[in-house]
Amino acid sequence: MRLSILDQAPISTNQTPQEALQESMMLAQAGETLGYKRYWIAEHHDLPGLACSAPEVMLGYIGANTKKIRIGSGAVLLPHYKPYKVAEVYNMLATLFPGRIDIGIGRAPGGSAEATDALSDNFLQQVWNMPNSVQDLLYFLDNDIPPEHSHAKVSASPVPKESPMPWLLGTSKKSGLLAAEKGLSYVFGQFMSDQDGSAIIKQYRDHFKPRKQIDTPQVIVTVIAVCAETSEKAEEIALSSLVWGLQRKRGEGQKGVPSILEAKEYLRNERIDLHEEKKQGMIIGNPEQVKESLLELQIRYTADEIMIVTITHSPLDRIQSYKLIAEEFGLKPNDHREP
Template structure:
């Protein structure tokens, strides 16, 4: 089993973006020492509670402070950008950090329609173009655009023998097939919507075509995890994530609340049902319980790698959660 990290850089209440991003750097170095495979950073816009807005900048900083862990994006919001520019950004990263960069891309709009228009400088780009953009991105990365392509003579620099592997983040069979047909890696977002996941992964595996970067299918499943020494402690720590997910779902404040704040809150029956439903996106418990559940999901999803996201209030508790997981799987240090 391989474990990796997805970091959205969630800002805890009474903290700020500077402290949060410094904690991102700390956690990247810690998880590298613990034996984690990858450290990916997200892209979110126009939100007060998530500090990860520019994956390329964060990747550069994280990779410069680490030595072995792969560093990547989870993921660049491709529909808002030009595939040519994304290819040049990540080829440049590959020059500085060879064989350590992952290019994760997603189809998400990145926020409201107005936020999206701000990202595209008022150009109304269709999300339906994602498969075409994905193919163009590969063409620019590998210099394989077809002869009839209008940009066939445009070369993405710097020119490299090896380019970062591309991973598609998705929730649907359509997204899985897009990744498979281009021979790209696929990441299933269990932490977003753990519905129909087995069929989605099967669609990827059954439609995979080898490519210049991947000779066989590669998959990752991303999932919320809160791990602690005791079940009771894990449940208490998860309260802040429970409330945070509830707020995110309502489009409300996206800062992570403290446990004390959550305990003072009286939830309606509707909110309690939503919290219970959100727990299907998570594993909460002791190292033994989390390991057992990840092993079960490994068989269910036919994958050997999980990307762990832990959005709780206390950074020390978050760090400890990642340490306990590494110990449970007995990673080589």
């Protein structure tokens, strides 16, 4: 089974944003060494504890410090931007790093209403216009604009020898159908959804329309996982992420991902039992347990690939989690340039 990494660039309570972004680069390097197929970094705006507002900037940095692993956005929040500019940026990256660039496309705001207003005009209108924006982006990425199109004489320079590989991210039947209609590979964000992902993915596969660049449906399922040598240690390490998620739901957590000690103190002071919180789709355990859960997920969703999000307070714990999973699956470094 193919495994990949989705990085939200979390900032721990003992880190600066610069240190968090440096750790993201080091995670991409580790992922390449360990045999993960791709490394994607997410886009967020003015969300405390998350460092990456511009994946395209980080991808230039990460691409220059890695050699083979595929790299991309998870996701470009398309309603904020003109498709032409997005195509220019990712064509530029694909020119610099041939055969390695993915462009994940999403339609979430990625931040507060205030940040959305500051970033773009008519966001909701652009959400409704998403199918047209996706189609325009594909025209520019494919360098194949119909002559009747208003931008028929424009190309998204530089035009790379191998175009970025587009994926559509979503958590709903609507997103799955859009991906199928446009002939796009699809990423289902299981870690963000309470929907029946298996039904959404089946619908995507059933309605998929091949396009020149992709003739068969491809599915990635994204999940949160924390792995350690023992299940007890994994449970302890996962406290940081679980408590931080709870804090953010309460409008707290501005200082970033708490340490294990800070998380325990918070639970003690607030008299909170995280038993129910742990059931929210998060995989926690030793390597054997995590592998079993990921394989079950793959079968349930008929996934071609699993993309793992891991948030810990310690960067070493995060890399170790990915390392243990890679070793349990027997991943080996290879040339990841094929889509």
